Amino acid sequence: MMTKELPIQLNKDPLLEALFEVRFTSAFPASTVLPGLLFSKLEGDKRIEQLAVAQIPLAIRDADPHLRFAPISRLIWKQFHINVGDNNISIASQAPKYPGWLAFKDAINEILNILIEIHIVESVQRYSIKYINLIPSESLEEQVSFINFNVTLANHRLTNEAFQLRLEVNEGQLVNVISIMSSAEIVLPDDSVRKGVIVDIDTIAILNDVSLETLVGRFDDTRxxxxxKFFDCLTQKTIESLEPIYE
Known part of the structure; x- marks a missing residue:
């Protein structure tokens, strides 16, 4: 684990998207009532979109593990996208509108407090915090050099080849799913294109049927x-290239 001081900000921020998700049990599919209730209770500009999965019958969604947590509708609220499924809800914010962790956490807690108020959640199975970053470069050799690893496979040392890596790292009650992919090409909201290496860190807390009330305000340690884990994935030279700011 990284022991050096963590930056509080990066002048060259590689963030693409931050996402919080909670999965739960409820007496009925949350997607049938939650979008409308959130729309009525959240203040500010907002609109609801139905997603393609909404056309699939509930019985099929329940039977297919790939669809069980798929978003059914999306509430766009301020700079956040709130995706609602039958058994889950996620809150996402994309660059360049990501407001920083403190404001993101406040939005998460506001939504969770609404869920508590309307008594829709029976118990929580897990929650997760996921940050997706793209470090720009068109050179495969440079993309490999960004990452704090040494890979040799079949007597071949990775130096300038395209690669994908997925690793699950347990840390106490948390599971960190680390996904790294070279040669990524992303179209940003302003229609500009960014190429480089994706560093995707999904930190998952597996819970034992806890109440929603126990979650509010407890995400700082998980974040x-x-x-x-994100900074552990990068070489010191890569971190310095992102122009870190420390307290």
Whole structure:
């Protein structure tokens, strides 16, 4: 684990998207009532979109593990996208509108408090915090050099080849799913294109049927673990190239 001080900000921020998700049990599919209730209770500009999965019958969604947590509708609220499924809800914010962790956490807690108020959630199975970053470069050799790893496979050392890597790292009650992919090409909201290596850190807390009330306000430690794992994935030279700011 990284022992050096963590930056509080990066002048060259590689963030693409931040996402929080909670999965739960409820007496009925949350997608049938939650979008409308959130729309009525959240203040500010907002609109609801139905997603393609909404056309699939509930019985089929329940039977297919790939669809069980798929978003059915999306509420666009301020700079956040709130995706609602039958058994889950996620809150996402994309660059360049991501407001920073403190404001993102406040939005998460506001939505969770609404869920508590309307008594829709029976118990929580897991929650996760996921940050997706893209470090720009068109050179495969440079993309490989960005990552804090040494890979040799079949007597071949990775130096300038395209690659994908997925690793699950347990840390106490958390599971960090680290996904790294070279040669990525992303179209940003302003229609500009960014090419480089994706560093995707998904930090998952597996819970034992806890109440929703126990979650509110407890995400700072999970976010810190996620942040540490991101910087652990990078070489010191890569971190310096992102122009870190420290307290």
């Amino acid at each position: 810190k673990v996620n942040k540490i």
